[in-house]
Amino acid sequence: MTRPILQIEGLRKVFGGLVAVNDVSFSVAEGELLGLIGPNGSGKTTTMNLISGALPATAGTIRLDGSPITGLTAAAISRAGVARTFQLVRILPGMSAVENVIAGGVYSRAGRWGPEAETRARELLARVGMEGRSDLPLSAMTYIDQKRVELARALAADPRLLLLDEWLAGLNPAELQMAISLIRSIHAEGMTIIMVEHVMDAIRSLCGRCVVMNSGVRIGEGATADVLADPQVMAAYLGE
Ligand code: ADP
Numbered sequence: 001m002t003r004p005i006l007q008i009e010g011l012r013k014v015f016g017g018l019v020a021v022n023d024v025s026f027s028v029a030e031g032e033l034l035g036l037i038g039p040n041g042s043g044k045t046t047t048m049n050l051i052s053g054a055l056p057a058t059a060g061t062i063r064l065d066g067s068p069i070t071g072l073t074a075a076a077i078s079r080a081g082v083a084r085t086f087q088l089v090r091i092l093p094g095m096s097a098v099e100n101v102i103a104g105g106v107y108s109r110a111g112r113w114g115p116e117a118e119t120r121a122r123e124l125l126a127r128v129g130m131e132g133r134s135d136l137p138l139s140a141m142t143y144i145d146q147k148r149v150e151l152a153r154a155l156a157a158d159p160r161l162l163l164l165d166e167w168l169a170g171l172n173p174a175e176l177q178m179a180i181s182l183i184r185s186i187h188a189e190g191m192t193i194i195m196v197e198h199v200m201d202a203i204r205s206l207c208g209r210c211v212v213m214n215s216g217v218r219i220g221e222g223a224t225a226d227v228l229a230d231p232q233v234m235a236a237y238l239g240e
Contacts, residue, residue, distance in 0.1 A: 104153030
């Protein structure tokens with residue numbers, strides 16, 4: 001592996017009596033697009049929440065560029081270079097697209113403010129296909145456009161590592177093709193990405209490597225085609 005940007009070792013999260021993430025370890029190389037897959041309830045979103053600092057880990061270490069980020073606040077982890085989109089669009093509906101994206105940049109590594117933040121927000125909105133529509137309120141936008149804004153908002157934090165949590169969920173086939181192309185091009189520009197996704201066609205076409213979780217445990221890791229052909233992985237999905 002080229003230099004790992006993220007190293008997860010012995011990660012564990014317990015909710016009451018439930019072990020949602022059970023001693024999970026994996027690394028992500030700089031520039032990689034890693035799929036994090038597994039059946040419902042296997043601990044994928046919890047893992048994303050631990051990486052982004054939305055939840056504290058029960059045990060284990062997460063290193064970004066060699067430095068531990070475990071125990072830091074979500075804001076500090078964002079400033080360190082980790083940004084995410086959410087499973088459900090979490091934009092602020094009364095605000096315009098550009099205001100939402102500016103809000104996403106508040107905890108950026110660059111720490112942009114005022115006109116500089118707005119210029120960057122408009123650039124990012126154009127990047128995700130929202131040129132000319134940046135001043136519309138979110139409430140007036142289609143679902144796919146809200147997703148584009150959500151992506152631009154995550155990019156406004158100038159991430160070194162982008163976490164996409166089922167960003168493709170709920171799209172129709174044409175929207176899905178557009179969304180896959182957009183992720184591919186953002187990755188091609190050098191962004192390191194972890195994507196939690198149920199859309200297997202997207203995983204196959206985008207991710208060189210996957211980590212598979214089941215019941216909180218990492219049950220597979222490797223080249224996507226190999227992982228998806230693994231009988232243990234198929235059995236985990238069939239048991240869903
Ligand atoms: P996935 O993303 O793979 O569907 P999750 O990480 O959402 O799985 O959930 C893993 C397990 O942890 C599930 O059993 C879920 O019910 C539980 N869980 C997730 N978040 C919480 C929480 N905040 N409190 C209690 N249990 C939770």
